[in-house]
Amino acid sequence: MSQTPVFPEGFLWGAATAAHQIEGSPLADGAGPSIWTRFAHTPGMMLNGDTGDVACDHYNRWREDVKLMRELGLTAYRFSVSWSRILPEGTGRVNPKGVDFYSRLVDALLENGIEPLLTLYHWDLPAALDDRGGWLNRDIADWFAEYAGVMYRALDGRVKKWVTLNEPWVVTDGGYLHGALAPGHRSRFEAPIASHNLMRAHGAAVKAYRELGKHEIGLVVNIEPKYPASDSAEDQAATRRAHAYMNEQYLHPALLGHYPPELKEIFGEAWPDWPAEDFELIKQKLDFVGINYYTRNVTRAAESYPLNAAMVKQPLGTYTETGWEVFPQGLADLLLWFKRTYGDLPVYITENGAAFFDPPTADVDPRTGARRVRDPLRIDYLRKHIGAVYDAIQAGVDVRGYMLWSLLDNLEWSLGYSKRFGMIHVNYATQERTPKDSARWYAEVIRTHGRKLAEPLPY
Ligand code: PNW
Numbered sequence: 001m002s003q004t005p006v007f008p009e010g011f012l013w014g015a016a017t018a019a020h021q022i023e024g025s026p027l028a029d030g031a032g033p034s035i036w037t038r039f040a041h042t043p044g045m046m047l048n049g050d051t052g053d054v055a056c057d058h059y060n061r062w063r064e065d066v067k068l069m070r071e072l073g074l075t076a077y078r079f080s081v082s083w084s085r086i087l088p089e090g091t092g093r094v095n096p097k098g099v100d101f102y103s104r105l106v107d108a109l110l111e112n113g114i115e116p117l118l119t120l121y122h123w124d125l126p127a128a129l130d131d132r133g134g135w136l137n138r139d140i141a142d143w144f145a146e147y148a149g150v151m152y153r154a155l156d157g158r159v160k161k162w163v164t165l166n167e168p169w170v171v172t173d174g175g176y177l178h179g180a181l182a183p184g185h186r187s188r189f190e191a192p193i194a195s196h197n198l199m200r201a202h203g204a205a206v207k208a209y210r211e212l213g214k215h216e217i218g219l220v221v222n223i224e225p226k227y228p229a230s231d232s233a234e235d236q237a238a239t240r241r242a243h244a245y246m247n248e249q250y251l252h253p254a255l256l257g258h259y260p261p262e263l264k265e266i267f268g269e270a271w272p273d274w275p276a277e278d279f280e281l282i283k284q285k286l287d288f289v290g291i292n293y294y295t296r297n298v299t300r301a302a303e304s305y306p307l308n309a310a311m312v313k314q315p316l317g318t319y320t321e322t323g324w325e326v327f328p329q330g331l332a333d334l335l336l337w338f339k340r341t342y343g344d345l346p347v348y349i350t351e352n353g354a355a356f357f358d359p360p361t362a363d364v365d366p367r368t369g370a371r372r373v374r375d376p377l378r379i380d381y382l383r384k385h386i387g388a389v390y391d392a393i394q395a396g397v398d399v400r401g402y403m404l405w406s407l408l409d410n411l412e413w414s415l416g417y418s419k420r421f422g423m424i425h426v427n428y429a430t431q432e433r434t435p436k437d438s439a440r441w442y443a444e445v446i447r448t449h450g451r452k453l454a455e456p457l458p459y
Contacts, residue, residue: 005390005450012115012401013446014076015069015423016351017058018122018166021410023082024055029097032088034124035134039182039414050416056408057431062105068424068433069407070112072443077114078350078403079105080122080166083147090126091143099154106158117290117350117403118155119163119220120148120205123171123182123413130183135171135194135201141281144201145208152212160215163290163350164205167222168198168250177306180414188306189270192263196274199253199282206284219254220290220350223247225330225337226299229312234301238309241266242299245307247337255342257283266306288400290350291338293385295320296330320381321355321419322412328384335392335399346398349389353405354381355412355419362425362434373425373436379457382438386445387453404442408433 020026020036027033040051058065069077083090085098102118109116121144125134129143148164156162165171174181177191202219209217223246228239244262252260257279264271302310318326331352338347356378362371386402393399409422417428423439426432437458444452 004454007450012076014074014403015407016078016403016405017407018080019082020052020124022056022058024057025059030095032084033127034084035130035182036124038127047416052411055411066108073446078117080119084126090129116159117161118159119166122166135197141200141204145204148205149208156213162217163220164202166220203281203284216287218286218288221250222292225296225333229298229300238301239299242309253282288346290348292351293331295324296327328388331388332391335397339397346400348401350403351405352385353421355421358420371434375436375438378438379441
């Protein structure tokens with residue numbers, strides 16, 4: 001960032017959330033259970049026994065939350081729809097009360113001048129579909145397109161930016177390979193099948209959108225640059241595997257119509273020969289790609305399952321509460337890599353943010369009497385990362401918006417409420433919301449179209 005940044009006119013400034021992480025009331029108004037309701041109620045799966053039963057009670061407090069977004073001046077809001085609120089059994093019968101919830105939310109956003117970005121799948125598969133094999137069943141491409149069609153018919157026009165899947169890599173790596181996330185499987189053989197069916201479902205939903213919708217649809221991936229720890233052939237090869245596994249496994253089939261060859265090397269006999277026609281379904285024209293960026297990875301060769309690679313911790317690095325290194329340059333590097341590899345597709349940063357040790361409760365500023373949460377590390381993180389986005393735009397990458405993860409402190413999946421990513425503090429005992437210092441700072445970034453980034457930090 002060599003000069004005062006001024007972001008393009010129409011650049012979207014927003015925040016992101018996901019249904020299961022904030023809504024609570026997972027079974028209200030006729031909703032069916034999801035794999036996350038089930039997983040969270042399985043002893044031992046969640047840190048401190050936390051569940052999403054209440055979360056941020058956004059299901060009841062959404063009006064207040066939209067008001068907070070408006071006060072901060074957000075021009076966009078990325079949220080996800082819970083599939084099992086819409087189709088309690090996953091397919092077939094539609095639950096109108098579930099549709100109404102999101103319809104009212106979208107209306108409130110539009111009334112407040114906030115553009116909705118709707119994610120169809122952010123990890124909360126209907127439990128009824130898991131009982132039929134979930135992502136391991138090839139039929140899920142049709143199930144997902146059916147659900148997507150219900151949402152397109154209900155909301156297209158009011159919602160103009162649609163996302164099929166959030167982070168298929170995490171769905172598979174966490175849910176089917178290592179088991180830390182729902183549905184908690186650990187299988188080298190299942191993982192490629194789940195990944196492939198996620199991509200087939202993505203393709204089927206985009207195809208359905210071209211029949212039923214008139215606006216924009218894309219895919220959201222989590223990617224991070226992999227840098228070799230040394231120039232040894234072993235470390236270079238490990239880095240290439242890690243890069244193919246996380247960064248190319250989903251973007252290659254979606255945008256180029258084939259998998260990177262390293263996947264066969266990684267999964268060995270567990271990597272199937274896929275039917276050629278599957279790639280015709282998977283590779284659909286997309287209107288944009290959403291990138292979720294948190295960290296980088298310095299990689300060395302090591303015996304590990306299944307990558308034979310390990311992360312090298314940086315002795316001088318700064319790490320967040322989730323153990324992720326703060327590395328803003330990686331976001332600019334990644335955006336340039338994306339453009340070089342996949343061409344001039346519009347990009348949104350659909351998640352970026354950090355969990356730091358914010359005080360667990362908001363305290364009262366004795367001078368002003370206002371409640372405050374001081375989070376200087378988060379402001380520093382955001383300032384550098386938004387700066388990196390600006391650098392990438394200057395270098396010619398077509399970045400159209402930035403969504404901060406997250407609007408609110410929320411359920412960090414199996415880590416429960418122990419990690420706070422929000423720019424708005426949530427007191428889980430009272431549900432009181434307090435914008436942190438970072439939220440006030442972000443509001444200024446938005447108001448000044450980025451010029452605020454050039455100012456030194458207020459600490
Ligand atoms: C994202 N990784 O998950 C999700 O989209 C959010 O729901 C989540 O709360 C947020 O990031 C913070 O964790 C990720 O290991 C989980 O690379 C893991 C990884 C990346 C993203």
